[in-house]
Amino acid sequence: MKEIEQRLTENGVRPTAMRMLIYKYLAQKDAAIALTDIENAFAKADRTTLFRTLKTFEQKGVVHQIDDGTGVQKYALCEPGCNCELEQDLHLHFHCTNCDETVCLTEHKIPHINLPEGYITEDANLVLKGICEKCSGQ
Amino acid sequence: MKEIEQRLTENGVRPTAMRMLIYKYLAQKDAAIALTDIENAFAKADRTTLFRTLKTFEQKGVVHQIDDGTGVQKYALCEPGCNCELEQDLHLHFHCTNCDETVCLTEHKIPHINLPEGYITEDANLVLKGICEKCSGQ
DNA sequence: ATAAGGATGCAACGGAAGTGCATTTATTGT
DNA sequence: ACAATAAATGCACTTCCGTTGCATCCTTAT
Incomplete structure (x- = not known):
């Protein structure tokens, strides 16, 4: 739990109880x-809080958003040291059409x-x- | 217009007036x-009809669906002879964050x-x- | 001509993202 | 320690988009 607190602080996110739980999850x-x-998973918490937590995490580079084509936004923790940069951090995702899970x-x-010529790439999603x-x- | 009619028929889609207009568009x-x-673009037509037309087109291989990360489904005509098959037909898409357009x-x-090992790829989206x-x- | 099947239109639903505002909780300065 | 300030949380509500059920219209085949 201490590491989580540290990780959040490092990324400029105030480590509230809620946020740490979400991170842990x-x-x-x-x-x-x-x-x-x-x-x-957190029936007690309000959706808005969770929503905003994810957005904050995303903005601060704690998680990255994944668009797997199912129409719902998904999120996963960034690797340590990740900057979400093209050619460096951006990896591909695999969406299983059977179990509906998406993994990094x-x-x-x-x-x-x-x-x-003329196209400037800034981001990518595969x-x-x-x-x-x-x-x-297997 | 004749070519459109033919193209639709070839793909097993009954070429109604509406469908031909949508194809043309x-x-x-x-x-x-x-x-x-x-x-x-077609203020007179019902949304459901347009929706179902696109789904029919997609199913019959007339168009392919594109998920550009904006959260809205987009569609574009398939190339002639396209089978929407991996490694063969599947191409990448470019989404411009400025004009919000997505092109094939x-x-x-x-x-x-x-x-x-163990992963079986059937489809891809880049x-x-x-x-x-x-x-x-430029 | 009529029956059958497909296409279209209308209405309504449901899920998910997002926003405004009030309230609570944490942080800072004195 | 306390007030002042800022940030986080919760509630209500909205909007957008995809989707479905059912009725109606049109087309096609017999």
Whole structure:
């Protein structure tokens, strides 16, 4: 719990009890988390608080937002030292169409792509979809 | 108009007047189109019809759906002969954060990625974000 | 001509993101 | 320690978009 407090402080996020719990929750899940998930896990807390916590986390670089094509925003903790920068931190995500979970594949960075003149790339999102290792039974 | 009719028929879509108009509309736009866009362009038609038309188109391989991270589903015509297959037809998309338009870069296929054992890839979505050629002034 | 199936239109629902404002909790300065 | 200030939380409400059920209209085949 101490490490969480430190991590948040480092990123300029005031470590309230709620925030630490949410961080902890995110940390113990290996899949990306939607607002609704957190909402269910913390029945007592208000949705707005959770929503704003995630937004704060995102803004301060504690988590990154993932758009896996399901239409709901999901979030996952950033790696330590992550700056969410293209070609460096941005990795691909895998969405399993069977269990509906989305995981970070942090080892797999988004490959560099040469765009035509005039295009300036600032961000990228690569999602592969299919069957994850859990569901494929391997 | 005759070509449109033929194209739809080929794909197993009954070429009604409405559908041909929507196809035409999609064809003359170079950016991906959201339901709302079509809705505004065809004020007389009902949203449901437009919605279902897009879904039919998608299902029959006339258009492909694009998730550019804005939270709204967009659609663009498939290339002739497209089968929406990975490593073959799936191309990347570019979303301009300035003009909010998303375009297909059909020349740029999604690079092959070697996933760990157990992952079975069936689909992919790669969106680059930044400033498009129009907006960067080149 | 009529029956059947598909296309369209209308109304309504539901989920998720987001905002304004009041209230509570924490922090700072004296 | 206390007031003043700022930040965090909670409540109510809104909006947007996707989606579905059902009725009606149109087209096609027999």
